[in-house]
Amino acid sequence: AHAATTDKKIALSNNYAGNSWRQAMLKSFESVGKKAVADKVVAKVDVFTTADRAVPTQAAQIQNLILQRYNAIVLNASSPSALNGAVRQACSAGIIVVSFDSIVTEPCAWRITVDYNAMGRQQVAELARLQPKGGNLLEIRGLAGTSTDAKIHGGITEGLKNYPQFKVVRSVTGDWDQTTAQKNISAVLPSLPPIVGVVSQGGDGYGAAQAFAAARKPRPTIMLGNRQDELAWWQQQKQDGYRTWSASISPGISSFAFWVAQQILDGKPVPKDITIPYLAFTQENFEAELKAIPKGGVASKDYTQAGAIAIITKK
Amino acid sequence: MASSLAPSVASLNGVEKYFGAVRALAGVDLGVARGECVGLVGHNGAGKSTLMNVLAGVLAPSEGRVMVAGQAQATWSTRLARALGIRCVFQELSLCPNLTVAENTRVFHTALRGFGWRRRAANLVQEKLDEIFPGHGINPSTLVQDLSIGRRQMAEVARAFTVTDEPLALVILDEPTSSLDARTAGQLLSYMRRRVAEGMSFILISHMLGEILGNSDRIVVMRDGRTVADDMAAHFNRDRLVAEMGGDNHAAHDASPFGVVRAARPVCVRARPRGQNGDSELVAHKGEIIGLAGLSGHGQTELLRAIFDAAPKGGGSITLDGPVSLVAGDRQSDGIFPSWSIARNITVGSLKALKQGALISPAREKEMAQRWQQRIRIKTPDMDNPILSLSGGNQQKALFARALASDAQIILMDDPMRGVDISTKLEVYDIIRQEAAKGRTFLWYTTETEELLYCDHTYVFRNGMIVAQLARGELTEEKVIQSSFHEAG
């Protein structure tokens, strides 16, 4: 089965490497890719990251990857739509494009993502379980103008329709970044009524907790992501009975995308849209996971070829 | 040529001008007749440039009015002035350094547009340059920033005489010769006389009284924002001019020798120009005043800069001992700090000496500024005023004060008397002599041959090399000119 891809070259096009999630994502792709080369599954696996986060830079990168004659480009996109031109050029040059995490809307590309909408709905449901009486909520949004932010926010909004006891009194931008979240929450906290819960998009929960502590406001139920600092904070708070829930997309999705590309090159039928489960932890199981995450890192899960094929064919 | 007979080209009536609390002009009347050259003199800060700026429409007068061809002008602007034939070569350079000479000519003429404008502009200015400064060596397609200061001045003067669709009746020349050497200055002045003979009018401002006496029909003297004398040129001589300007009438050329044997003092500067053939070198003994002569741009400035950069220990072909300071000639680009006060512009050269503990003492700074204001007579109500509020000559005095106030033992002067009035010059000469007597050494590049008479020893430069050296007794203008031109094209 490997014969069809042993001479193939696969590239990862990425636009940012500066946080723990992206680092884990790159590491997952690289380690799986390296092993695949060693096993002679594919000929070459390369990773490319642009120097700035600008969209045109990544578009240019894709065009240059076309010139480098890769057979497949695995893509974590800086924009869902603005890379479409470059992606189309790649497709028409006969290159397989597989986008994941931040996906592209161009139909010729494959799209791998988690069900963010469900993640948002589930978050609200969990919060309702922990705070049955309801009350005021603060929402932390992700990077403005991205599809991920729009989907999670949509899920949260839908979820809230089922629980009228909650009211979002303010929403701030957190950019999935603890510093930004802390800064913006600090700015609005003085003017807010008491808050019972924080709905978020992950990565920003620790910053939210710090902002509440700094403003000397009571600690609300903060929905967390799967960063080590978030889970470690949870563990600390747990001692006085604090309960919450955490969810996020696993950085290992890059290794899944790699296998998808390999399968397509191998001539296997692969659906254009694939949804993989998001990674969630509960009061019961988060501590086991916490031990496995490096300090300052993020929870992750690499995919094997077999594991990936199982998910692909299940659809 | 009497002004009462010829019709007046332009006149100013009762013009007053205030800058904040400073009254720069205190009610001035001035008229210029057709075919007349009016010489305008006055001490630094007397108000000459301000008056000309009013006449050219750059500054609006606080009081009074401008009349052109007998008509009072209700609104007055540069554009209107130009349309009525009045042009001005300003004291501070008005060319755009990033443009070529030809393009600068275009800036001067709104009418120079359309196909082929560049060629027409180049021809216009080239023609005038050839006419005024034969042998000028300026290519109209050179960027102004690549020209020496003297050539920039030549280009600007020539530009002022180019004509397209506007008449040319009166040209104001505000210290046009201050950056020119004697030869080119002579070319300009004789051109001016030719045009006067054709019926054009001029106002000529200069601190070189010889130029004024020799080339004007009528002379107006200003002092402290007023005209104090207005008479036929023939009725003036040097002493009367100086007296009217309010200077103490020093006996000029009192260049008494020290009577010191040169070799008796230690050598403190030894410098060889970079391109020097043979073994000539510039040698200065402690306490000497050394002149650097020759046509402008022949390596004098370069040698002074090289000496400055080699300080304090020397290096390369230069040996020297002791700290060095420099008085720049091109004050706009090498001298002043435009957003600082006069005081700060002076003290920047001696900040170490003004420290009290780790910090600069404002009291000492003020004291130093005031001491030099008095010593060198800087005309300002307050040394904390911005340096740009000073007249051109007074800015130059501040640069002198900066160098002299420092602890430098060797003072380099790069044609430093540009725009300094006669009585101040005489004072500065005195100060230089006093300081030399105290043991300071001066290296003085000058384009005014008269000033060489103050020097103990003079080196003449040509093509970046020393071609002659003259001791005080041997120096004559002829010898200097002869060596400057010898074998040169």
Add this chain to the structure above:
Amino acid sequence: MTRVADMFSERPWALSFFGAVLVWLASIAFTGGMGGGDMLTSAMALATFMVIVGVGQMFVITLGPGNVDLSLPANIGLSSAVAMKVMNNDDSLVAVGLLAAAGSGFAIGIANYLLIRALRIPPIIATLSASFIIQSIAISYGRGLQIKPPDGFADFANAQLLGLPVLALGTILFTIAAAILLQRTLFGRGVLATGQNMNAAHLAGVPVERIRTITYAMCGLLGGLNGALLAAYFRGASNDLGSEYLLASIAVAVIGGTSVAGGKANLPGIWGASLFLVLLLTMLNTFGASPGVRMVLSGAIIVGVITIAGGRPSGR
């Protein structure tokens, strides 16, 4: 209105304080007076970090047209990781960690200067290129991990005295020292002279290149320290910790009255401008405006404030 304008042209820094008060009043008007004091406290804390880098950037900008340090964000990111790694969650190592952060910032400043001087690269491109290299170093050094500060250090960074952040009080003293450095020392005068006219400064005996070296090194050092303090305040180092300070450091300097043409600097203005920018964010967050509206309003307010009271009519 002209009276107001006059006041500002004499004291350019007053303008930014005026703006800060204006947006603060607008926010408490919106909340009906609720939380006004807390707002100021948290604004002071956030403004502190802008002031620290703003001062460094101000000195650099004052060196004259084209001088700017674009490597501050990367510098902050790297230095925060250096500080946190050296401190290793141990309160006894805080001083060493601060020193290490300052050292890394200082080295970055010197590297910037070497690119500018030895290779003759324009500062804007030199510091931009340097920032790319620093980012890579930070990535391979910190691996994007969020490294936590020692508790004592973090608590110190968040401590308050009489409702005022301790860091802000320290930074006020620091700005006073910087003002003295600018106006009353050879170095400061050298910076101002160089910025107005490099040629003239050289000929007036100012050691131009030494001044530029020190200035870039100092800006780098302040960036490094800021990285350590930010990591303590936000309880975690990260590569992106400094990303907002690229524009912010330039903005607080120029809004505060520092001239991009060089040779004119203003220290009180940096505080005013920092408070103005932070309170502006507070106000827009308080209004609960959408991101788009928030950006349009903040931009329009910056332009509006500088137009009303900023310049002076040109003309003769």
Add this chain to the structure above:
Amino acid sequence: MEASAPRFGVAPLARTLLPAFSLALVLAAIATLNPFAISYMGFNLMLNLAIPIILATMAQLFVITGNDLDLSIGSFIGFVCCVAATWLTTDPLLGAGILLGSIIVYALLGALIHWRNLPSIVVTLGMSFVWQGLAVLVLPDPGGAAPEWLMTLMGFQPYFIPFPILAAIVVAAVTHFLLMGTSYGAILRASGGNAAAVARAGWSLLRIKMALFALAGLFGALSGLALIGITTSGDANIGSGYTLLAIAGVILGGGEFVGGRVSPIGAVMGALTLSLASSSLLTFMQVPPDWQVAANGAILIIVLAARALINRRKA
């Protein structure tokens, strides 16, 4: 006859040749690494995203000519993209009207800066938020589609000479003619060299500043249109990287921040150099992922340092 003449003889030549040298250096490096890239198709792929950069650089060039700096050009380009991806497609007349209006806004900004004697850097900093905000309001979620004619234009494949190179030559020729060829261009440059002298000669500095900013707006709009024509779909964050690139392009092309010293042809080559160096060269060099960002910086430094060496030898 004067001794100073030869000292300056070489400088003007060096000034014009240096940008060309940098460009040649980068092209030579690319040709060595990937000979396949030096082809019709290669230039198309490597350089089509350089077109908007070139146009943005020209916009910045006009502003720098008048001793100002435009920190908003990147977000303005983003705004134009968003307008082009929405109204210009759905309602061309309205879209064109908005673009025209925004160019007028640019001219008015120039007037404001002149009238109140404001530091352009602060005004444009403020405007960068305004344009960015408007872009988000116009296109809250990435998407939209570029007008058909724009995509056709940017995909144009002329005979023999690759379109991006043709476009670069045309832009260079047009701006060179505007600034260096026309008689009013001389006045525009003069205003950067010595504004007082220009005013004394009877020119309106207000009109000059308005003209410079209007030209900046015009070229900024063209840059946005070119960009959206290539990416085919919009994103509010698309232009953010262009502000610094444009400044760097002008400087790399031999321009200076003050004094009205700019070179349109040099700046076009500067922009080409920058976009090739920071994308194609980088991709072809196959640097380990951690050091790719650093490699981008190092390339810039090497290109500029080589320039400086030549400069020193000649001077």
